Structure formats: C-alpha cells, structure tokens
Amino acid sequence: MTLFDDNNEDFLFTTASEHNFVYDYDEESSGLCSRTEVRQFAQYFIPPFYMIVFLSGFVGNILVVVLFAFYKRMRNMTDVYLLNLAIADLLFLCTLPFWALDVKLGWIFGNFLCKTIKGFYKINFLSCILLLTCISIDRYIAIVKAIKARASKSKILLHSKLISLIVWVTAVLLSLPDFCYSSKDEALKSCLTVYPGNILKAAGFAMQATVGFFVPFVVMVFCYSMITWKLLQAKSFQKHRAIKMIGTVVSVFVISQLPYNSIMIVQAIDAANITITDCKTLKNVDFATQITQSIAFLHSCLNPFLYAFLGVKFRQDLLKIMKDIGCVSQRQLRRVMRPQQGSCKRSSAHSETDTTGTLSL
Helix, strand or coil, X not given: CCCCCCCCHHHCCCCCCCCCCCCCECCCCCCECCCHHHHHHHHHHHHHHHHHHHHHHHHHHHHHHHHXXXXXXXXXXXXXXXXXXXXXXXXXXXXXXXXXXXXHHCCCCHXXXXXXXXXXXXXXXXXXXXXXXXXXXHHHHHHCCHHHHHHCHHHHHHHHHHHHHHHHHHHHHHCHHHHHHEEEECCCCEEEECCCCHHHHHHHHHHHHHHHHHHHHHHHHHHHHHHHHHHHHCCCCCHHHHHHHHHHHHHHHHXXXXXXXXXXXXXXXXXXXXXXXXXXXXXXXHHHHHHHHHHHHCHHHHHHHHHHHCCHHHHHHHHHHHHHCCCCCHHHHHHHHHHHHHHHHHCCHHHHHCCHHHHCC
C-alpha cells in the first residue's frame, strides 16, 4: 500500500541516510517538515472513498463469479481470464477496508495480518493488470489470427488455465518483498514496508510501474490497434460499436493507471537520487500519491462492466439471475432477450471466435 509502504511512515519522507524516517527541514524553521494537512486530508478522503470502491466493486465482481458458477460455461480463454480477473478484483477489494481503518485508527490488526494484507494487496493488484493484458492478447489472436485460433480450439481451455496459473505465480513472486519487509510499527501504529536500502526501494517502485502499467500498456495498444485495423477491413455492421468499445477499454486503463504509475516513477527516481528535498514539493507528492492511487483502484469497479456485462451473453445471463430472484418476470425476460438473440444471429464471422465476450460484438 503506497500510502503506508514505500517508507512514507506517518507521511514523513525517507532520505538516503534513513530507512525509516526523513528529517527534511522546512524552509521556515529548523524542524521536521510538517505533514499535518496531508494526514488530515487522508483521514477525510480515503476511508469513504475506499468503502465506496469496495462496495461497488464487490457487487459487480461477485455477479461475474455467480454467473460463471451457475449460468455460464467457460468456452474460451477470455472466459477463464474473466473469472480469474473477478476473483483477483474481489481479493484486492477486500484489502481496502483494512487500509481505510489504518488511516483512521492506525494499524490495529497485528504484525501477521500486516504482512498478509500487504502481500495480498500487491498479488491481486498485479494479477488484475496482467490478466487484462492476457485478455487483450487473446482477443488479438481470436480476431486477427482467427484461423489459427479455430485450429487450436481444442487446447484453448488448457492453455488459458496454464497462463492464468503463470500470472498468479508471477504476481506472488513479485510480491515477496511485501511479505518479507512489511511489519507493524508500534511507535507509529502503522503497517509499513521498510526496504533495507534505497536501491531496493527504488527497484520496487520501478518494478510496479513497469509490470503494473508500461508493459501491459504497450501490449494492449499493439493488440487493440491490430484488432481495430482488422475490424475496419471487415463488413460487419457492428464494427463501429466494437471499435468504440476498444477505445473505451484503452482510455479507461490509461486514465486510471497512468497518473499513479507516473508518481511511482517519480518516487523511484527520488528514492535512488534524493531529488526532492523541498517541504512543499514533498507534500504535493503525498497528495498526488493519495489521489492517483485512489483513481487507480477504480479500475476494479469498472472491470466487470468493461469486460463482462457489455457482452451480449453476459447480459442475458444477468437477466436470468434477475428472473430467478424475482426481479424480472418470464414475459419481461423474453421481451428483452428477443432482440438480443436476433442481433446475435446477424453478427459477423468474428463472433464465431467468441469476441462478444469482450468487445460486445
């Protein structure tokens, strides 16, 4: 958790000579750089925001898991990735109430839970991003390399399960420092990650920015650019809708993740070279970290809608759930699903490769 790990203990900045506290002097006095307003902002902003993200994201992702468990069979790689994405989002969201309470009350859960929650936070955050990357690659293969995709359809589910396993193992390995170096600071009453050296700290920032944004961003831009080019050459009447969907997916990813990961790069450079020493600048970095990190967390709320519920099949399954719990009658269900089923029959050859699951074709 960047607000409490990365050596920003109690919002005090870390210098090269100190691993736990930074004794940066305010330009107006010879004392410590006061971060009172930063702490107050966090206490008012973070707890309600995190709880909103937790509740909204929990409902959406739980619906995806229920759909797969009771109404939908996993037919392709994207289905497998979507289920794993929903599970990763749920586990990630479950860490947010702990951080909200940490800001308000201090860390009251002990050292073991400090390490566990820190590790789970990082594992699931990285897993979400890596699974989004896998979805973009799968859609590239399904649409741009459609013939090859159909030829290897018998191995698709096996490959997707193996790739999902690799994603989880990779996320666990990259999260080991959080398990190893996190502990409860009794004096500050916070759960902190204190790296044994600024080089390792800078490497942690750089790794998160690289694996958590820049590599996935490059892969997504390439895959969706090729998909868009392929769709522009097709005669499908739904291609413009699919292209808009691609633009939305990429835009949301960039808007939610780029600001936060840019701050990660700034912090990595500063951890290695101690480039930020001005008190006002330090406070601005603290504010920027809190705000951009919160925006990045919104992606876990939006994933079910961007990657699942915009698909025709998922919407039909969701309507079936609503019918089963009494929210929709059988007559209303037939009336709503009839035009959707008609549009499915008219869809292009791309829907044969199950592109509807992600691009809502």
